[in-house]
Amino acid sequence: MTDSAAMTRLYRDAVLAHSQAPHNFGAMASADCQASATNALCGDHFTVYLRLSRDPRRIVGTSFDGHGCAISMASASLLTDLVHGMSEGEALDTGRRFAAAMSGPGDSEVPEPLRPLTGVRDYPARIRCALLPWAALERALRPADESN
Amino acid sequence: MSEPAVTSSGPALDVAAIRQDFPILRQSMNGHRLAYLDNAASTQRPSVVIDAISTYYSRDHANVHRGVHTLSQRATDAQEAAREIVRQFIGAADRREIIFTRGTTDSVNLVAGTLGQSIGPGDEILITHMEHHSNIVPWQMLCERTGARLVVAPIDSRGELLMGDFLERLGPRTRLVSIVHVSNALGTVLPVEQLAAEAKRRGIPVLIDGAQAVAHTRIDVRALGCDFYAFSGHKMYGPTGIGVLYGRLDRLERLPPYQGGGEMILSVSFEKTEWNELPYKFEAGTPHIAGIVGLGAAITYLESLDMNAVASHESLVLDYGRRALEAIDGLTLVGTAKHKAGVLSFVVDGIHSHDLGTVLDHQGVAVRTGHHCAMPLMSFLGLSGTARASLAVYNDRDDIDQLVEAIRIAIKLLGR
Numbered sequence: 275m276t277d278s279a280a281m282t283r284l285y286r287d288a289v290l291a292h293s294q295a296p297h298n299f300g301a302m303a304s305a306d307c308q309a310s311a312t313n314a315l316c317g318d319h320f321t322v323y324l325r326l327s328r329d330p331r332r333i334v335g336t337s338f339d340g341h342g343c344a345i346s347m348a349s350a351s352l353l354t355d356l357v358h359g360m361s362e363g364e365a366l367d368t369g370r371r372f373a374a375a376m377s378g379p380g381d382s383e384v385p386e387p388l389r390p391l392t393g394v395r396d397y398p399a400r401i402r403c404a405l406l407p408w409a410a411l412e413r414a415l416r417p418a419d420e421s422n
Numbered sequence: 423m424s425e426p427a428v429t430s431s432g433p434a435l436d437v438a439a440i441r442q443d444f445p446i447l448r449q450s451m452n453g454h455r456l457a458y459l460d461n462a463a464s465t466q467r468p469s470v471v472i473d474a475i476s477t478y479y480s481r482d483h484a485n486v487h488r489g490v491h492t493l494s495q496r497a498t499d500a501q502e503a504a505r506e507i508v509r510q511f512i513g514a515a516d517r518r519e520i521i522f523t524r525g526t527t528d529s530v531n532l533v534a535g536t537l538g539q540s541i542g543p544g545d546e547i548l549i550t551h552m553e554h555h556s557n558i559v560p561w562q563m564l565c566e567r568t569g570a571r572l573v574v575a576p577i578d579s580r581g582e583l584l585m586g587d588f589l590e591r592l593g594p595r596t597r598l599v600s601i602v603h604v605s606n607a608l609g610t611v612l613p614v615e616q617l618a619a620e621a622k623r624r625g626i627p628v629l630i631d632g633a634q635a636v637a638h639t640r641i642d643v644r645a646l647g648c649d650f651y652a653f654s655g656h657k658m659y660g661p662t663g664i665g666v667l668y669g670r671l672d673r674l675e676r677l678p679p680y681q682g683g684g685e686m687i688l689s690v691s692f693e694k695t696e697w698n699e700l701p702y703k704f705e706a707g708t709p710h711i712a713g714i715v716g717l718g719a720a721i722t723y724l725e726s727l728d729m730n731a732v733a734s735h736e737s738l739v740l741d742y743g744r745r746a747l748e749a750i751d752g753l754t755l756v757g758t759a760k761h762k763a764g765v766l767s768f769v770v771d772g773i774h775s776h777d778l779g780t781v782l783d784h785q786g787v788a789v790r791t792g793h794h795c796a797m798p799l800m801s802f803l804g805l806s807g808t809a810r811a812s813l814a815v816y817n818d819r820d821d822i823d824q825l826v827e828a829i830r831i832a833i834k835l836l837g838r
């Protein structure tokens with residue numbers, strides 16, 4: 275693979291498009307839950323905001339704000355599109371599957387809408403960039419006092 | 423590009439020959455020549471250092487100061503010979519002033535951990551706004567323990583220390599001034615000699631974090647007038663896990679030991695233990711002997727190049743790099759102090775430093791990206807991070823040209 279091919283596999287057009295014009299960017303005043311995650315290595319920081327319906331309990335509104343690299347921005351943008359309409363369990367499960375596909379051994383599949391981020395797998399130092407907004411999502415849906 | 427108008431004082435270095443001394447530089451990286459520009463994080467090692475360590479282990483190793491047998495004597499001699507090399511290198515008066523530590527961080531912690539006994543509530547430790555975390559956190563921990571206060575001298579947006587503000591903060595309660603010699607994030611060279619003189623006039627001891635200075639300019643601790651000087655082997659072509667704390671004899675004598683254990687004692691009974699003499703009082707446990715030997719070899723190597731030649735070579739490359747980077751549209755240099763050493767920190771419009779770092783790596787260019795362990799400095803500058811190219815003796819204009827080309831590729835790929 276030539277350099278530029280590898281680079282464009284990491285920085286696919288879809289990744290660049292999402293990072294440069296992220297979907298659902300901005301704080302949400304009326305969020306039912308929100309949480310933040312910081313990458314201590316670089317100081318990148320995201321907050322994920324969610325609105326939840328009661329019956330059935332589903333995610334009916336998503337947004338995020340914060341700052342980060344192209345990979346984490348694109349991941350956050352994709353996240354807010356993807357989990358919209360999901361139940362909390364589905365959203366958490368998607369995050370888990372994404373994390374497993376990114377950092378786990380073997381070749382578990384990257385969930386379809388997150389495929390543009392597949393190239394990140396080849397850059398171990400950047401995987402945590404892709405996972406950062408998902409850490410915020412997990413925290414929002416499972417505040418620490420309930421998860422342990 | 424035209425020759426930078428800098429006059430060099432030392433003899434010119436044969437950089438091509440120097441590059442041959444560093445085996446790691448012979449490899450290609452991601453299909454390109456390796457442009458290693460992350461020397462502020464850690465430099466590479468010349469063969470003479472690698473060989474010295476290998477020879478030590480394959481011929482001379484045993485524990486030091488512990489045995490009467492020949493190998494123990496050889497190991498002890500090797501360690502003490504290195505101590506003498508360090509002493510001469512930094513101009514210390516006495517070999518007992520050279521304490522081997524794990525590195526700069528360990529050296530600062532040694533002082534912070536032992537000074538505490540003479541510090542109480544309301545006392546102050548004065549640092550600057552451009553310190554590495556390792557010259558911030560140990561003092562915060564000390565303050566937590568003792569009720570002392572950490573006082574921070576401000577800088578301006580170019581990365582220059584504000585002298586007046588610094589002097590204002592040198593007060594009657596200041597118990598120690600702890601300042602960086604060369605900022606790892608910006609490259610600013612602080613006027614440490616002048617700052618130390620001001621502190622000395624008020625009877626305040628001074629610690630200098632020399633992590634980014636020792637390999638790049640000649641250090642004379644007595645001329646600097648400092649009480650403590652801390653540095654790391656791995657940032658000066660030596661091994662990791664070894665560093666030095668220089669301390670003036672009278673200061674060291676007044677400090678209690680840092681850690682307890684073997685080597686740092688004269689006699690032990692369960693009732694009373696008598697501390698060993700300097701420097702062993704501060705060297706508990708079996709030291710990193712191979713690291714010490716490697717550090718000695720690294721210094722000998724540096725001396726063979728001539729420190730004045732090293733300094734003027736690096737300043738030529740720095741100047742060339744500054745001009746080359748300034749010419750790139752959308753790139754902003756961070757840290758433009760008048761007196762700078764081998765660091766070019768920069769940001770590029772619309773490109774996060776980590777993305778930049780990844781693309782540069784693909785072009786064989788190794789730079790550091792992020793906050794450089796100086797988060798308070800980054801937040802003062804309003805940045806979450808920068809990309810940083812930092813120089814060593816084996817860098818030349820080719821490295822800079824390769825960096826510039828890689829940045830242009832990154833801008834084409836990622837820029838808006």
Ligand SMILES: Cc1ncc(COP(=O)(O)O)c(C=O)c1O
Nearest residue numbers: 525526527554556606631633654
């Ligand atoms: C200015 C400065 N101080 C202290 C340190 C810490 O050095 P070490 O990690 O070797 O202890 C560094 C290393 O990054 C540095 O650049």
